[in-house]
Amino acid sequence: MSSLPSLHGRRGTLAGVLTLVVGLRAHAGPPAPPLSRVAATSVPSPTDAPTDPPTELQVGQSPSATAAPAAEPDLGPILPASIPVTLDIPSIGVHTTNLVPLNVGADGVLPPPTDYATAGYYTGGPTPGQLGAAVIAAHVDGKSGPAVFYRLGELAPGALVHVTRQDGTVATFTIDTIARYPKAQFPTQLVYGSATSRAEIRLITCGGAYDRSTGHYVDNVIAFGHLDP
Amino acid sequence: MRTSLKLASAAIGAAALLPLGVTTAMAADGSGNANLAPVALNGVNGSGTAMVTVKGDVVSVTLAAKGLLADQPHAAHIHFGADARHECPAAADDTNKDGHLTTTEGGPAYGPVVVSLTKTGDTSPSSALAVDRFDTAPGGNLSYQRGDITVAPEVATAILAGQAVVVIHGVDYNGDGKYDGTAMSDLDPKLPAEATDPALCGVLKAAPVGAMATGGGGAAAQxxxxxxxxxxxxxxxxxxxxxxxxxxxxxxx
Structure with missing residues (x-):
């Protein structure tokens, strides 16, 4: 311990202690957005475009006096189905290729990619650009250092996410929100079920404190975005 | 040394929390989501979503779809059959080899109609072809929401078990902007096949359970x-x- 301070008064001790503190702070872990509270009634709904009120039908001989033509629901842009191949998020330095399929296991849980250096997509959802919420997940770190989504927590609203698809098209999404949720309160409905009226994306990784006794982070960091025209 | 005391109690607290597992699916209530994709062979360039929330034997349904034939009634249903494959039909289901899948040909995949997703009135299978009560997809976009649809208990169970299928019907093979053509419907000989052949299809599935384990800890805070x-x-x-x-x-x- 070469930084042990000598006894030269409080000022010297303080300097030594600060050196020690800084020295021990190898790093503070991955960036973490503020923790969201998932109360049953106060779940933020950052992503879903307002659901159009069901246009009351005036098909055929509806006796309704309001004979205006049915309004076209605004569902935003969409793309045909095509599986994602490459993910680019320039603002946080993500460029990852060969995305892998993620299938729900017999236990109902969506496993992460087995390879820390690879991102994966949820096969049970829409492909990126189709109507609904496409889900892409990757590790924040591996056993020995940062992984694909290490900087996901740094993402800011307005950041662009580019997904190159198997058909060669690139789906570009704009991030709307980024939030951190305790895993015990994972916002399942917000992630998988809330995008009923436009094409959206969810990017998922881990965050918060790392619990060494379980070998898991205690939170998930989730970015929500929508498809650009 | 209050700090060390705090740390000790925090450690004990963390240990006590360990047994907390992932919550399991509810027995009777829940929801299923479907990613609606073009039905094989039927040439629709669109996609959609369906969300069905189940509370006992009452379901509420939200549907959205793009790329449908505009301004024409699109019959939409929940299909389920105990003997069906619980999936969307594939090209191999085109048993008469005419290059298109009819609703009947899709039967082995998704089973019969169990709920008619009408905008008003009856929602039973007997409204399966009530064309004046289905959404007309203004501009090709369909947006539908209806609650308080009562279903049979086995249908509620099937929805939560990933065995029910949402199908939106109505295609435009010849691209002339309306339902016509010489081929007539397998369901109602007075209707063109275009009016009833399946357009978009998706299996209702419960969302994945719980959180994701996306970290190895190698870059965790010290x-x-x-x-x-x-x-x-x-x-x-x-x-x-x-x-x-x-x-x-x-x-x-």
Missing amino acids: PEQGLLLAGGALLLAGLGTGAYVVRRARTQA
């Missing part, structure tokens, strides 16, 4: 407080200023 305590103890032994060290550590943390 356990600085524990190390600082060790450092503090060292300083305490050597310098007798341990309390000060811990106080600094707490303001740094």
Whole structure:
């Protein structure tokens, strides 16, 4: 311990202690957005475009006096189905290729990619650009250092996410929100079920404190975005 | 040394929390989501979503779809059959080899109609072809929401078990903007096949359970407080200023 301070008064001790503190702070872990509270009634709904009120039908001989033509629901842009191949998020330095399929296991849980250096997509959802919420997940770190989504927590609203698809098209999404949720309160409905009226994306990784006794982070960091025209 | 006490109790707390597992699916209530994709062979360039929330034997349904034939009624249903494959039909289901899939040809995949997703009135299978009560997809976009649809208990169970299928019907093979053509419907000989052949299809599935384990810990924050305590103890032994060290550590943390 070469930084042990000598006894030269409080000022010297303080300097030594600060050196020690800084020295021990190898790093503070991955960036973490503020923790969201998932109360049953106060779940933020950052992503879903307002659901159009069901246009009351005036098909055929509806006796309704309001004979205006049915309004076209605004569902935003969409793309045909095509599986994602490459993910680019320039603002946080993500460029990852060969995305892998993620299938729900017999236990109902969506496993992460087995390879820390690879991102994966949820096969049970829409492909990126189709109507609904496409889900892409990757590790924040591996056993020995940062992984694909290490900087996901740094993402800011307005950041662009580019997904190159198997058909060669690139789906570009704009991030709307980024939030951190305790895993015990994972916002399942917000992630998988809330995008009923436009094409959206969810990017998922881990965050918060790392619990060494379980070998898991205690939170998930989730970015929500929508498809650009 | 309040800090060390706090740390100790935090550790005990974490250990006590360990057995907390992932919540399992509810027995009777829940929801299923479907990703609606073009039906094989039928040439629709669109996609859609369906969300069905189940409370006992009452379901509420939200549908959205793009790329449908505009301004024409699109029959939409929940299909389920105990003997069906619980999936969307594939090209191999085109048993008459005419290059298109009819609703009947899709039967082995998704089973019969169990709920008619009409906008008003009856929602039973007997409304399966009530063309004046289905959404007309203005501009090709369909947006539908209806609650309080009562279903048979086995249908509610099937929805939560990933065995029910949402199908939106109505295609435009010849691209002339309306339902016509010489081929007539397998369901109602007075209707063109275009009016009833399946357009978009998706299996209702419960969302994945719980959170994702997306970290190995290799870049996690260092356990600085524990190390600082060790450092503090060292300083305490050597310098007798341990309390000060811990106080600094707490303001740094």
